[in-house]
Amino acid sequence: MAKDIIINDDIIKQGERKHIHLEIARLYDSTEMSLDIEVTRGKEDGPVLFLSAAAHGDEINGTEIIRRILASQSLNDIKGTVIAVPIVNAYGFNTKSRYLPDRRDLNRCFPGSSEGSLAARLADVFIRDVVDQSTHGIDFHTGAINRTNWPQIRACLDDTEVSKMAKDFAAPVILNEQLREGSLREYCYNNNVPIILFEGGEALRFQKNAIQSGFDGTLRVMAGLGMIDPSALPVPETNPQYLKNNYWVRAPQSGILITKKQLGESVEKNDVLGVITNAFGQYSVDITASNAGVIIGATTSPLLNQGDAAYHIAQRE
Template identity: 60%
Template sequence: MAEKLVFNGENVGYGQRKFVHIDIAKLYDSTAMTLDFEVLRGAEDGPVLFVLGALHGDEINGVEIIRKLLALDNLKLLKGTLIAVPIVNAYGFNTKSRYLPDRRDLNRCFPGSSSGSLASRLAHVLQTEVIDKSTHGIDLHTGAINRTNLPQIRAVMNDENTFKMAKSFGASVALDEPLREGSLRHYCYENGITSILYEGGEALRFEKKAIAVGLNGVLRTMIALDMLPHDFQHEVGHDSEVLEGGYWVRAPKSGMLISEKRLGDRVDEGERLGFMTDSLNRETGEITAPHNGIIVGCTTTPLLNQGDAAYHIAKYS
């Protein structure tokens, strides 16, 4: 007998595609806040994959990745189930904010609770309606405001299935990043759901490159999981290069950063990345790479105070 797959009380049968609309909690002026997503169930059983966008409300490249994914022809070739949630944090999306109105970070609220804070309640609905029904997941993020990230995967590489998924996504790089308490990745790991996080571009922007790599990565992952046929339309590309995590190189003094490097550049220890200066060339100072690696994140504003993040350099593993 066919296994039921029920969302908000409604069954999605084999070969069906349905929109799901769940009321979360109204704002204090009575504006309704909802969780809207689409479920596509193939004719045959297979993995159940969630793809999430805008869990941080101002990180919108994932919203466009999912919109484009859902507009593709031939998704009826799907085996298994795709649960596509373009806007997880509708509150933050509306206010162009990373956070919820209670100033909590949703990605520190898992597992959620039906009687907890607003963020915790949203986490609970997402968990029970989407995450707990899935075997695999991709969470789409971007850098912060004024910071951009090279398209990259973040995942725990000591788990074999996660490692495979991170490589098959085919972002230029994949960083080994430990799990943080309260994060969605941590919740998935604890509950046997294989998940990876994609980072690409900057908050509040639609960036063509980050969107293209992200969309292709979702397709490559679905093909690797046998959810789509191997000849499904996509860029073949290369597996992600796995790197150790890195850390941010910070401005040694306040001023304007005159950068000489770009995202994706490979740098050697001690190599000059740029220099800091004031507007009259009185106070200058070099900024150099503390170790060999690849620039996977950088500031998009040249105006930095001492200690502001300038370049994120990931180490080779």
């Protein structure tokens, strides 16, 4: 007999699909801050996979990826359960902000506490009602405002189940990245819930390639876990590149960036990535790669101050 899934006294039985609305807090004017969850349980027992997006409220490509998964035929006949949370930080989503009302970053507040700050309370509900009932997870992110990311999985690859999920997802890049204190990935790692983090595109935008990569990858992970039939799934266009040691190349001078390299391009040490000039072309300063690697992220703004992050590069494993 499969274990019950219970969220806020609501029992979701095998073969059921339920929408659950949880009130987290009230804002100054009594506006409700809520967490909405949709649980889909197949008739047969299997893994419990959570899908979460917009923990950083302005990172909305993942919200669209989960919306498409929820609308997909694939969900009609699954083994196991999908717990979908397309908007974890509803406050940030509504205000187009990465943060919570107390200006905290939710992804540094896990596991949270029922008596802590607003961010800690939201983290606590998310952990108890979603993560602690799951066997696996995928968390969706994008670059920050004015930064875009090549579709990539970030994961701690020393865990074999995590490593398998990353490989099955088959995004163009798999970045072996250590855990940050207070992050959802750290909590999951310490509590044996294999999790991968998807990064793709830019905050406050829908980017077709990132959304497609996230959607296809999620279905491939579900197939890898035995939750859906793999035969109808699209084959990945390329094998993922395994990367590590990511670093940002910063603008050596303020000015206007004329970019020479695109996301996903391979670069050699000392390659010119872009040139900083001014509106009259009175100077020209090269931005160069300090190591060989692949461009996994970049600024989308041509206006840079000295020290602003311009290109995010990771080295091959």
